Amino acid sequence: MNYNQPLELTGLVSNLHEFFRDNLSPFWATLVEGALVLLALLTLYAVIALALIYIERKITAFFQSRLGPNRLGKYGVIQSIADMIKILIKEIIHIKEVDKFLFYAAPFFVIVSSMLTFGAIPFGQGLQAVDFNIGIVYVLATSSIGIIGVLLAGWSSNNKYSMLGAMRSGAQFISYELSAGFALMTVVVLSGTMQLSEIVESQRYAWNIFNGHILALIAFIIYLISGHAETNRGPFDLPEAEGELTAGYHTEYSGLQFGFFYLAEYLNMFIIASIATTVFLGGWMPIQIKGWDAFNQIMWYIPSYVWFFGKAGFLVFLSLWVRWTFPRMRIDLLLNLEWKYLLPINLINIIVMVVMVLMGWTLSDWFPALFGN
Amino acid sequence: MNPFIKYISGIFTALKALIGGLRVTWRELWRKKVTMQYPENRETLVISDRWRSELHMPHDENNEHACTACGICMNNCPNGTIKVTSNMEETEDGKKKRVLDKYVWDYGTCTFCNLCVITCPSDAIQFNNDFEGAMYDRSKLIRQLNKPGSKLREKEKVEKPAAPAKEAAKPTEAPAKKEEKKEIAPEAKKADEKSSDKENK
Ligand code: SF4
Ligand code: SF4
Numbered sequence A: 001m002n003y004n005q006p007l008e009l010t011g012l013v014s015n016l017h018e019f020f021r022d023n024l025s026p027f028w029a030t031l032v033e034g035a036l037v038l039l040a041l042l043t044l045y046a047v048i049a050l051a052l053i054y055i056e057r058k059i060t061a062f063f064q065s066r067l068g069p070n071r072l073g074k075y076g077v078i079q080s081i082a083d084m085i086k087i088l089i090k091e092i093i094h095i096k097e098v099d100k101f102l103f104y105a106a107p108f109f110v111i112v113s114s115m116l117t118f119g120a121i122p123f124g125q126g127l128q129a130v131d132f133n134i135g136i137v138y139v140l141a142t143s144s145i146g147i148i149g150v151l152l153a154g155w156s157s158n159n160k161y162s163m164l165g166a167m168r169s170g171a172q173f174i175s176y177e178l179s180a181g182f183a184l185m186t187v188v189v190l191s192g193t194m195q196l197s198e199i200v201e202s203q204r205y206a207w208n209i210f211n212g213h214i215l216a217l218i219a220f221i222i223y224l225i226s227g228h229a230e231t232n233r234g235p236f237d238l239p240e241a242e243g244e245l246t247a248g249y250h251t252e253y254s255g256l257q258f259g260f261f262y263l264a265e266y267l268n269m270f271i272i273a274s275i276a277t278t279v280f281l282g283g284w285m286p287i288q289i290k291g292w293d294a295f296n297q298i299m300w301y302i303p304s305y306v307w308f309f310g311k312a313g314f315l316v317f318l319s320l321w322v323r324w325t326f327p328r329m330r331i332d333l334l335l336n337l338e339w340k341y342l343l344p345i346n347l348i349n350i351i352v353m354v355v356m357v358l359m360g361w362t363l364s365d366w367f368p369a370l371f372g373n
Numbered sequence B: 001m002n003p004f005i006k007y008i009s010g011i012f013t014a015l016k017a018l019i020g021g022l023r024v025t026w027r028e029l030w031r032k033k034v035t036m037q038y039p040e041n042r043e044t045l046v047i048s049d050r051w052r053s054e055l056h057m058p059h060d061e062n063n064e065h066a067c068t069a070c071g072i073c074m075n076n077c078p079n080g081t082i083k084v085t086s087n088m089e090e091t092e093d094g095k096k097k098r099v100l101d102k103y104v105w106d107y108g109t110c111t112f113c114n115l116c117v118i119t120c121p122s123d124a125i126q127f128n129n130d131f132e133g134a135m136y137d138r139s140k141l142i143r144q145l146n147k148p149g150s151k152l153r154e155k156e157k158v159e160k161p162a163a164p165a166k167e168a169a170k171p172t173e174a175p176a177k178k179e180e181k182k183e184i185a186p187e188a189k190k191a192d193e194k195s196s197d198k199e200n201k
Helices: A010-023 A026-063 A079-088 A102-120 A133-154 A159-190 A196-202 A211-228 A253-281 A291-301 A304-323 A331-358 B005-030 B071-076 B113-121 B155-169 B175-183 B186-200
Strands: B054-056 B082-088 B096-106 B127-128 B142-144
Touching: A010 A026, A026 A102, A026 A304, A026 A331, A026 B005, A026 B175, A079 A253, A079 B096, A102 A211, A102 A253, A133 A159, A133 A196, A133 A253, A159 A211, A159 A331, A196 A253, A196 B142, A211 A304, A253 A304, A253 B054, A304 B005, B054 B071, B071 B082, B071 B113
Parallel strands: none
Antiparallel strands: B054 B127, B082 B096, B096 B142
């Protein structure tokens, strides 16, 4: 059952680890490794954000029968790098009468929260920085810190548009956080663990979305909807409704501070996609079928991080598709959707899921020869 | 209906509608892109026939046009963009006849409303597709549309190319009457008076 994995990064990681352990005292080894992991994560964060901005602009254009950025580099690939440089050298405009401390602290809340969540994502085999045994709870908790940043930004800007945007965002986030949490809990019931690495491992032969069939599918859809709403995107972007609120909570921000909000928004989209991938679509696990060793071997030749980014990319595409299809919702409809539809469905769903797991009605219970671990 | 059934069926109708929307955008995603990369595709660029950019007066190979200098276009123009000046000439058989002297159109004040083209009784003017109209000098925007030395196409000649084209668009009856009318068109007289008025001023 040990497959050949030529392109995997596990070897590199453990070699580095041994190298530091042999040459440095344990304290320094941990410190240096920590710094390296941090550096790697920050780089990945920036690169993914830039790539996402480019991809989003391109796909958006295609949905609107346009070509999108195509002037800078072949097919405009370095457009977002140019945009980044622009945003870095832009002046930060100091606003009079703002609550200085909160105003400047707000973007950091947003970006730190998405960084913290980002660290817990298993990008591939052995490529996970934070792997708590309560991973799901950690992810939910850290991703919720961002809303404090949004509320602070709106509050401290001393601007009614920002304030309204922040309030909407707050109402929306707190409502949809419930659904997102319950949807993830449904899966926790199914896989019996909260540790992200184990959740991935448990989906070796049957992704959760198949293992829990209808119920998991419902949870998956609910998670995607509430994930959308949490990231203020798609049809749920009313905290930033340009027509009503100029730019919502980040109206007063400029330069790099605005860049932080912007970056965090894109990264949150990716984070939602990757958590959904990890929890529902088998994470970095290649497609594997029990007993078909040759097929499995071929699948393993494709490194796990490619699988991960492929699946997450699919979900990102889905989110863009939804974003450019549906019109923006009104705030009362938005709250209706959550409190009158998603939440009750979710609660019933989780109870039925518990029953299903107890009665052994999952796919892996029915067909242990095919899907059992 | 039972509210619970209504609730459940509402969910499914909503889902159906949402999927319908997604299908529309999915088709849109694969459609041919409409963007024109203008300076690069200058050779292959396609401009719609309905695009109005420059007013021009078609001249045939004998340097003849169809404008009778009636001035209807000038009177209909909401912006005073067109200036038609005419001379009176005497034909061989002693009749007086109006002849176009200068047809001046100002690119700078035209709003491309097309009224002049629609109302011209002789179909003497048209809009073309040359949209690259930027100039460095404003005086270049004021153009004379009749070519130097050009003259009015003779009646017999006019009838043949112009008449069938008009018949196609309008009811086919009594073309002869129309022609008669044209000759004694009251507007023409009015225009005549007006233009002479202007000349007097
Ligand atoms: S309406 Fe036609 S025929 Fe009369 S002056 Fe204008 S262009 Fe000439
Ligand atoms: S298009 Fe309209 S504005 Fe332009 S010359 Fe004709 S009547 Fe005047």
